[in-house]
Amino acid sequence: MSSFHLQIVTPDGLFYDGQAESLNLRAAQGGLTILPRHTNFVTTVGMGPAKVVLDGNARTAACIGGMLSVINGEVRLIATTFEWAEDIDRERAKSALERAEAKLADASLSKEEHRLAESAKRRAQVRLSIPQA
Numbered sequence: 256m257s258s259f260h261l262q263i264v265t266p267d268g269l270f271y272d273g274q275a276e277s278l279n280l281r282a283a284q285g286g287l288t289i290l291p292r293h294t295n296f297v298t299t300v301g302m303g304p305a306k307v308v309l310d311g312n313a314r315t316a317a318c319i320g321g322m323l324s325v326i327n328g329e330v331r332l333i334a335t336t337f338e339w340a341e342d343i344d345r346e347r348a349k350s351a352l353e354r355a356e357a358k359l360a361d362a363s364l365s366k367e368e369h370r371l372a373e374s375a376k377r378r379a380q381v382r383l384s385i386p387q388a
C-alpha cells in the first residue's frame with residue numbers, strides 16, 4: 256500500500272514521525288481524509304476524532320484542534336493535543352466534563368469564563384467519544 260510521510264507535533268514535541276497510509280480528521284470545512292499524493296494544502300483543524308492508518312492498521316485518537324499542511328507529499332499536523340485512544344484517561348475526561356458542566360451552571364460567569372468552560376466541556380466530550388482501543 257502506498258504511503259506518505261506524516262509528522263504529528265504537539266506542544267510537548269514530536270508525537271509521531273513516520274509513514275501513514277491515510278489520515279482522517281475534522282478540518283475547518285468538515286471531515287477530511289488525506290491519502291498519498293494529496294495536493295498541497297493548508298487548513299485549520301477542529302476538535303474531534305482522528306484516524307490514522309499505519310501498516311494497514313487503523314489507530315484512533317482524540318485531536319483537539321490545530322493546523323494541517325500538505326507540502327510536496329509531506330503531511331504535518333500541528334495539534335494542540337493529540338492522544339491515541341489507548342492513552343486517553345477516561346476518568347480524567349469524566350472529571351473534566353463534570354467540572355466544566357458545573358462551571359457552566361453558574362449564571363455569574365463572564366463571557367470569557369463561559370467560553371473557556373464550553374471549550375473544556377467540548378475537549379472532554381471529544382475524548383469520551385473515542386472508542387476504547
Ligand code: ATP
Nearest residue numbers: 336337338342343344345347348351375378379382
Ligand atoms: P484536564 O482538566 O483534565 O487537564 P484539559 O482538557 O484542560 O483536561 P488539556 O489542556 O486539553 O486538558 O491538555 C493538557 C495535557 O493533558 C495534554 O498533554 C493532553 O494530551 C493531556 N490530557 C488532557 N486530558 C487527558 C485525558 N483525559 N487523557 C489523557 N491525556 C489528557
